[in-house]
Amino acid sequence: MTINLNNVHYAYPDSLDKPVLNIPSWVVESKEQVFLHGPSGCGKSTLLNLLSGMLAPTVGELSILDKRLDQMGQHQRDRFRANHIGYVFQQFNLISYLNALENIQLATYFGKHGRSGVKQGEIEALLEKLNVSPADCYKQANTLSIGQQQRVAIARALINKPELLIVDEPTSSLDQHNRDNFMSLLMPLAAENSITLVFVSHDLSLSRYFKRVDALSDISCLKGDE
Amino acid sequence: MFFKLALKSLLNRRGSVILTLMAMTVSIFVLLAVEHMRYQTKQSFANTVSGVDLIVGARTGSLNLLLYSVFRIGSPTNNISWDSFEDIASKPQVKWAIPIALGDSHRGYPVMGTTGVYFEFFSYGNQRRLTFEQGHAFSQVFDVVIGSDIARTLGYSLGEKVVLSHGLASTSFSLHDDLPFKVVGILAPTGTPVDQTLHVSLAGIKAIHIGWQQGVKIPGGSINTTQIEQLKLKPESITAFMLGLKSRMATFRVQRTINEYDREPLLAILPGVALSELWQMMNVLENTLRLISVLILIAALLGLSAMLLASIRERNREVQLLRVVGASPIFLFLLIELEALLIILLSSLLGVSLLSVGLITAGDFLASEYGLYIQSNILSASVLYLVLVVIIANLVAAAIPALSLYRSAKTV
Numbered sequence: 001m002t003i004n005l006n007n008v009h010y011a012y013p014d015s016l017d018k019p020v021l022n023i024p025s026w027v028v029e030s031k032e033q034v035f036l037h038g039p040s041g042c043g044k045s046t047l048l049n050l051l052s053g054m055l056a057p058t059v060g061e062l063s064i065l066d067k068r069l070d071q072m073g074q075h076q077r078d079r080f081r082a083n084h085i086g087y088v089f090q091q092f093n094l095i096s097y098l099n100a101l102e103n104i105q106l107a108t109y110f111g112k113h114g115r116s117g118v119k120q121g122e123i124e125a126l127l128e129k130l131n132v133s134p135a136d137c138y139k140q141a142n143t144l145s146i147g148q149q150q151r152v153a154i155a156r157a158l159i160n161k162p163e164l165l166i167v168d169e170p171t172s173s174l175d176q177h178n179r180d181n182f183m184s185l186l187m188p189l190a191a192e193n194s195i196t197l198v199f200v201s202h203d204l205s206l207s208r209y210f211k212r213v214d215a216l217s218d219i220s221c222l223k224g225d226e
Numbered sequence: 227m228f229f230k231l232a233l234k235s236l237l238n239r240r241g242s243v244i245l246t247l248m249a250m251t252v253s254i255f256v257l258l259a260v261e262h263m264r265y266q267t268k269q270s271f272a273n274t275v276s277g278v279d280l281i282v283g284a285r286t287g288s289l290n291l292l293l294y295s296v297f298r299i300g301s302p303t304n305n306i307s308w309d310s311f312e313d314i315a316s317k318p319q320v321k322w323a324i325p326i327a328l329g330d331s332h333r334g335y336p337v338m339g340t341t342g343v344y345f346e347f348f349s350y351g352n353q354r355r356l357t358f359e360q361g362h363a364f365s366q367v368f369d370v371v372i373g374s375d376i377a378r379t380l381g382y383s384l385g386e387k388v389v390l391s392h393g394l395a396s397t398s399f400s401l402h403d404d405l406p407f408k409v410v411g412i413l414a415p416t417g418t419p420v421d422q423t424l425h426v427s428l429a430g431i432k433a434i435h436i437g438w439q440q441g442v443k444i445p446g447g448s449i450n451t452t453q454i455e456q457l458k459l460k461p462e463s464i465t466a467f468m469l470g471l472k473s474r475m476a477t478f479r480v481q482r483t484i485n486e487y488d489r490e491p492l493l494a495i496l497p498g499v500a501l502s503e504l505w506q507m508m509n510v511l512e513n514t515l516r517l518i519s520v521l522i523l524i525a526a527l528l529g530l531s532a533m534l535l536a537s538i539r540e541r542n543r544e545v546q547l548l549r550v551v552g553a554s555p556i557f558l559f560l561l562i563e564l565e566a567l568l569i570i571l572l573s574s575l576l577g578v579s580l581l582s583v584g585l586i587t588a589g590d591f592l593a594s595e596y597g598l599y600i601q602s603n604i605l606s607a608s609v610l611y612l613v614l615v616v617i618i619a620n621l622v623a624a625a626i627p628a629l630s631l632y633r634s635a636k637t638v
Contacts, residue, residue, distance in 0.1 A: 013637075075556075110552030156551070
C-alpha cells in the first residue's frame with residue numbers, strides 16, 4: 001500500500017472546530033494511478049499537503065509507503081518527502097532565478113544524495129528524455145516556455161526516484177496540444193518507474209488516461225455538507 | 227547549493243538589494259569613521275607633545291594655551307616678555323627652555339620663532355626627537371627650517387628663498403617681501419603640526435618686524451639684510467615657552483612659582499592635564515557622534531529587515547517549492563540569515579575600503595587644516611570588534627523576516 005488514510009481530520013490550528021478535511025478511509029495501492037477531482041476550495045490542496053507531509057493531520061492515521069507520517073516530526077517528514085515523494089505543481093514549478101539544471105540539483109541536494117548530488121550527466125540525460133535540449137538546461141527557468149518548464153518539473157520530481165508522485169493541476173496553464181504532450185510523457189514514465197501516481201485536476205477530460213477516478217467529495221465527508 | 231541559492235536569489239532582486247547594500251555601506255562607513263577619527267584624534271593630540279613638563283604663556287585658559295602653543299589652533303591672547311622667559315629659564319630646576327614666537331605665516335603655514343634648543347630637546351610621539359632629513363638647524367638670522375609637509379606640498383628644497391607674511395591668513399597682503407629667508411633645513415616627517423611649521427630664529431622674527439608698527443609697514447622704514455645681520459637682535463616678547471625640568475618631582479613646585487610670578491601674569495600648564503581637560507570637553511561631542519552613527523546603523527538595519535520582509539511576500543511560491551523538494555523551515559530561516567550575512571559582509575568590505583580611500587585622500591587636508599594626523603590604516607582590533615558587533619546586530623535584525631518565513635513555512 002502506498003497511501004493509507006484512516007479517520008483523518010484536518011482543521012487549521014486557529015479554528016479547530018471547523019475541520020476542512022475529514023476522510024474516514026482512503027487507500028491507494030502501490031503503482032496505482034489515481035485521478036482525483038473536485039471543485040476548488042473543497043480541501044484538495046490540504047489533502048495534498050497532508051500526503052506530502054507538509055502538514056500533519058489534526059487526528060487520524062496517515063501512512064505513506066507504510067510509514068506513519070502522523071507520528072513523524074516536522075523534520076522527519078521533510079526528509080521523507082525529499083526522498084520518497086515527487087511533486088509537480090500547476091505552474092511556477094521552478095525557482096525562476098536558477099537554471100533548469102540547478103532546479104533539479106536543488107531536489108537532489110535535499111534528497112538522499114545530499115550535498116554530493118546526482119551526476120550532472122544523469123540529470124542531462126533525464127532532461128533529454130523529457131525533450132529538454134542540453135542548451136535549455138542552462139537557461140534561467142523563467143525564460144523557458146511553460147511546456148518546457150512543466151517537463152523540467154517532471155524531471156525534478158523524478159530525480160530522487162520517488163515511490164509516490166503527486167501532480168497538482170499540472171495542465172491548467174497548458175493549451176490542448178501541450179496538455180496531451182504532457183500526459184503522454186508523464187503516464188508511461190510513471191508506469192516505467194513503478195511510481196504510484198496521484199493526479200489532481202478539475203479537468204475531467206483528462207480522466208480518460210486513468211483507470212481509477214475518485215471524487216474528493218466522495219472520500220471526504222464534512223458535516224457542513226450533510 | 228545553499229550558498230548558491232542565497233546568492234542567486236539576491237542577484238535576482240538586484241535593485242532593492244543594491245539600495246540596501248548602499249544604506250548599510252554608508253552606515254558602516256559613518257560608524258567606523260567616527261570611531262577611527264575619535265581614536266586617532268586622541269592619538270594625534272597625545273603624540274604631538276612629549277617630554278615637555280610645563281608650557282608657559284600669558285594668563286589665559288589652560289586649554290587655550292595648549293591649543294595655540296602646541297597645535298597652532300586659535301590665537302594667543304597676549305605675549306610674554308623676553309625678560310620673564312630668561313628669568314625662568316635660568317632657574318636651577320630647569321633643564322631646558324624652548325621659546326615660541328608665533329604670529330607670522332608663509333602661504334597659510336605658521337611660522338614659529340624659536341632657538342636651537344628646540345631641535346635638541348623638543349620631542350613628540352614616544353619620546354622621539356626631531357631629526358633633519360636634509361640640511362641643519364638655522365644659524366643665521368634669515369635661515370629657515372621647514373617641516374616635511376611644507377617641503378613636499380610646496381616643493382621646496384634647500385636654498386629656496388621664502389617670503390613670510392604678516393598674520394596667519396594664506397592670502398595676507400602684508401608681506402615681509404623685502405626680507406626673504408633661505409631654507410637651510412628640512413625636518414623628517416613627524417605626523418604632528420611640526421610638519422606644517424616653518425621654524426626661524428627669534429632674531430629672524432624680530433628682523434622682519436623692524437620698520438613695522440602696530441602690524442603695518444611704515445614707508446621708508448625698512449632696512450636691508452646686511453644691515454640687520456650686523457645688529458644684535460634680541461626679541462622683546464615671545465608667545466609662549468616650553469620647559470623641561472631636571473626632575474619631574476619639581477613640576478608642581480615650578481608650576482606654582484610661575485603661576486605666582488610677580489613681574490608679569492603667567493600661566494604654566496602640564497600638557498597631560500590640559501589634554502585630559504580637552505578629552506573631557508570632547509567627550510560630549512564624541513558621545514553625540516557615536517549616538518548618531520549608532521542610530522544611522524539601526525536605521526540601515528531596519529531598512530535591511532524591511533527589504534527582506536517585503537521580499538518574502540514575493541517569494542511565497544519559491545518557499546512552497548523549496549518546502550516541496552524537502553527544505554525544512556530551519557533551512558528557510560537560515561537562507562534569509564545567509565542573504566543578510568552576504569549583504570553585511572559585502573557592505574562591511576565596501577565601507578572599510580571607502581573609509582580607507584577617504585582617509586588617504588583627506589589625510590593632507592585634515593593635517594593642514596586641522597593639524598590632525600589620521601592614519602589611513604583603519605584595521606585595528608577595535609574596528610574588527612565593531613564590525614563583528616555590526617554583523618551580529620545585522621543577524622538579529624534579519625531574524626525578524628527569517629522568523630516570519632519560518633512560521634509561514636511551517637503552515638504551508
